[in-house]
Amino acid sequence: MMTTVIGKIAATEKAPTTIDEFFFWTKQTQILSPFDVVKVNHIKGSITFGVVEEISHITDSPSYLSNYISSDFGDITLEANMHRIGMNYVKAKVIGNTNNIYTPVLNGSKVSLASAAEVSKALGLDKVPNKLPCGYLEMYEGKDRITLPVNFNGHFLIGPEGAHLNISGISGLAAKTSYSMFLMRAIQELYKPDDSTVDVAFVFFNVKGRDLLAIDEANVGLSDLEKEKYTLLGLSATPFQNVSYYYPYSQEGSINSCSYGNPQDIQGQIEGGKGFKYKYVYEEDRENLDLLLANVSDTTGTMDSIISYIINGNGKFGSIESWSEFLEEVRDYSRKDNKRGDKEITVTSWRKFKRVISKSLSHSIFAGRVVSGDREVRISDAVKGIRRNEVKVIDIARLDQDTQAFVFGDVIRAIYNMKLSDEREEDTIPSRIIVFIDELNKYASTDIPKNSPILRQIIDIAERGRSLGIILFSVEQFRSAIHDRVKGNCSTHAYGRTNAIEVSKADYRFVPKVYKNMMTRLSPGEYILEHPTFRSLLNIKFPREVYKQFKNG
């Protein structure tokens, strides 16, 4: 590509060029965008690369009044013979120099557009090891337009160097789930058990409609153009493989009462051997009762005491065999004349406990026993048996919030226990288990009580998951609402479209103003990425989903 010179460096008294940034002027019709890379001829034949941060247009008009007068004192129909002299000036952030010369670029140096190879080099994309496609970037306009694949360094996304991904963006416009799925499909495709030392398994929670209930079926609406994008990224544009779906059990064979999935589809999956119904059985699952209280504030610790009382099998709780008996027993403890149990736990506390758990326990997933012949499972058992390259989709979309939290907490705990316990041979356990959590704000927001067992679990995974091989791919609408220790431990962040209030929060303080404003205008399928091996924030796009899309969610 011929070098297209677009302007020259302007270093002034008030806006000098520095080690970190420079300004240059361009013609007012020159189209540039934030995140575009430009190159500047520098000393000793070196080239300094910069990323466009701000573009301003100025004229020689010293004031608005001057403009008003220039229109013949407010005559909006006036057409003058010429326009004011104007130009654009651009602020760019230095991202590197070919000879590692960081002396500020010099006034009058030529600024030009870079070739695809130069952009790749400038952004540090050319030598990324352990490549994991994360999208593509498009730069410049017209004949100068370039499209470049962008790769994460996989070791910084799923370990061992760094771990966890956080994706934020407003509902519907950011395509958060789609982007997560794009990345995870790329991981599944590239980290095949046979030809990779790293083996990966996935656990997804379906929290909205039918979003993830057909991820192993192809998207017939995928255009050729989109397929080309997958080819550019070195991906096959095929849907997920080795997928199992887990639906909440519902009574009387009514499959769909607890799921948004189409009953025929679910039945088809069950008959096809990839669909299951999950249940909770008192004897096995009472130890997880604390998870039902995840969103209950317990400043005095009384709920905690009740849980301990039950888990330890005190009173009759040790001999109970079903949820109905359990509820009956709790009701007894809640009676006014109750004389049993721990004296320190008041009747009022038992009543509160009863009130909190009653609604959840009335759900059909809290059942008497598991009939494996009917393709029923305990979800923790299913998760503990996860195999390499397998994807487990757990449908919790139609459960109430507390029950969702319970299932989520149970799964996380099961994965955690599997990794820490020696129930399975270590080499049979996938070395990385990626857990996709949508609506992270439900479990790890700053509003969640500090004593929440799920919050504690998530923080623990965020902090220790890298070494344990449990990787969180978390998604939320508002990043600022997420617990600092969770997002702080994510090595990679993807910012989708958000709103102006959100970008005014402290989380976005490090983001240049123009990029912040851009975040409020990003299209679906467009993200701003922060990754340890990138030299600056990158604005990328990704192709549409490869798996089946439902029209009405």
Add this chain to the structure above:
Amino acid sequence: MSAYPSRILDFIANETKGYSYKSFKYCYDDNWVPTLPYDDKKVVDFKHKGETDSQLEKNKDLTSLLKDERLIRKPLFGYFLDGSRRTYKVDDLAYDKKLFPAVAGQIGIACCERIGKDHFTSWRFEHSLVLAISEKANAGSGDSTSFFTKLRMNLNKQTFLDRKNIALDKILYYQSAENSEYEKKAIARIQDEMIDKEKKMVNCLVGERLLSGNSYLLKDGSLEYAEMKDKGEFGKWSKIKNNYQYVVGASKAFNPEILASSNKRIARIIAELPLYHRTPAIKYTTERVRFSKDIWFSVWYLRIRAARYCHSPYDGVIKLEKVLVNEREEKRGLTSDEIDLISVNIIRESFPVCYGQDSRWAKHLYPIFLTERYAKSKYLSDLHFINLF
């Protein structure tokens, strides 16, 4: 004085057997500027009609013409010329026990071209560095012009100038009659030099056939140049008057006081000229243009800003001039249609405005303002220039 001079005036003092006092150096433009008879003439006889419409006795309203598609379809002016100079008192040189000021000058002649509404670009720029000293510096009996040319050539060979890649373009000289205001004389010489260069620039435009009925040149200031002392090629108006067929001079700095003293009625007419009205054109010739008594001009006044927005009644009015280039024009004046066309286009050139950037905004024309700024932007910095001497 060192054997190897490191400043221009040391060298000149040395070469001309004078003495450099190393006086305080300053820029005249920062302090006071001697009044020069440049933009305006002292006596104008308003009796001669300068346009073909002999019935036009009163001001003409151009408002309706401003909407006439035939007149405004394409801007009339394609080129804009502005000459400027900056002068500096750089020293006093002593000859025959008398002190003579040495005045240095930077002359910038900018010509810009407008290709489109957003495409305004430099067509050519001439930058010259000159020095004006007393003719007394020539102690010999030879021709002063040759003497100063030789002196300049020797000066430019000096390493201290060569190293800085700077050369003087001319050493001008002024005559040293008794009781003369030497500084004014020196500045006037620099002024003349600037005018000569302006004319050269017009000649270049004509030579390259860039001026036509669709592409006029708008020149800042009067076309009625002051009397030229030397008989240079460009001092001969008659020889080049055809160059001015498509050139209009626009003066901001006409002096209403002078008008008032010569013709009280016309002074009042100008002061009360309504917005977008022009005066009838008048025709005159001038003795100031030497060798060519037959050079005639048409001149008229045009209000481009409403008086209520201006500081004085004369603010917002510009004087327009055009050379009458053939016998028919000399006899009958410019055609009124051409005057209207020029006037309408001048009004359209008055937007945008340089309000807030130049106190003369009310009578400034934006392309001229840009040309002027361009020329000034190309000057060497005062400090740098002054220290060469």
